[in-house]
Amino acid sequence: MTRKRVGVLISGRGSNLEALIEACKAPGYPAKIVLVVSNVPGAQGLARAEASGIPTLIINHKDFASREDFDAALDGALQGAQVELLCNAGFLRLHTEGFVRSWWNRHLNIHPSLLPAFKGLHTHARVLDEGVKISGCTVHFVRSEMDCGPIVAQAAVPVLVRDTPDSLAARVLEAEHRLYPHALRLVASGAVHVEGERVVGMTQIRDQPAIFSPPLDEGFD
Numbered sequence: 001m002t003r004k005r006v007g008v009l010i011s012g013r014g015s016n017l018e019a020l021i022e023a024c025k026a027p028g029y030p031a032k033i034v035l036v037v038s039n040v041p042g043a044q045g046l047a048r049a050e051a052s053g054i055p056t057l058i059i060n061h062k063d064f065a066s067r068e069d070f071d072a073a074l075d076g077a078l079q080g081a082q083v084e085l086l087c088n089a090g091f092l093r094l095h096t097e098g099f100v101r102s103w104w105n106r107h108l109n110i111h112p113s114l115l116p117a118f119k120g121l122h123t124h125a126r127v128l129d130e131g132v133k134i135s136g137c138t139v140h141f142v143r144s145e146m147d148c149g150p151i152v153a154q155a156a157v158p159v160l161v162r163d164t165p166d167s168l169a170a171r172v173l174e175a176e177h178r179l180y181p182h183a184l185r186l187v188a189s190g191a192v193h194v195e196g197e198r199v200v201g202m203t204q205i206r207d208q209p210a211i212f213s214p215p216l217d218e219g220f221d
């Protein structure tokens, strides 16, 4: 089996990066991380990559006069490492159209909501404000618009009555750490692909019941 060469873009903590690093340790996993790039010097995720012997690079957006120049440097580094698939994992920069084009259908992002709901920042606070009962996370292919693009996989997570943005974020993050390796596996193995801006090809869920939140029969005993 040839493993797809994966680059990961981060800006911070890197817990999703860590989940991908762990997944790649499995002998049958169809991807390996060959480069981690952070736009933020000192990002915690860099240390995680280094601890696993993965090459890292800091490309600080502040060192570039324009978004185009920054993305060109990023693209050059990824090409140089012969990256085939790109994963954004808490990367807090919007890409230029040109960059998005050059990684079209080879570029994934994870977002902590059930897209297309709650795109953008402060997701969990907005979910709680709206009184939503089920939230979750999404892995999707990257397009120019923020948090848009063909959806590869999603996980649903219940919102609890006493949740704060932090407690909900922590519950969703646990799901993210399982979802991202799963989605990357589907893409890297070729099990799924994009057709007409939809991801197709995966085995559909069989006999999975609906998820109710609050649960059915609650309060009727």
Ligand code: GRF
Residues within 6 Å of the ligand: 012, 013, 014, 015, 016, 017, 045, 089, 090, 091, 110, 111, 112, 173, 176
């Ligand atoms: C995650 O919640 C991810 O969904 C969002 O940013 C956060 C990054 O966390 N895009 P980490 O850096 O992977 O720990």
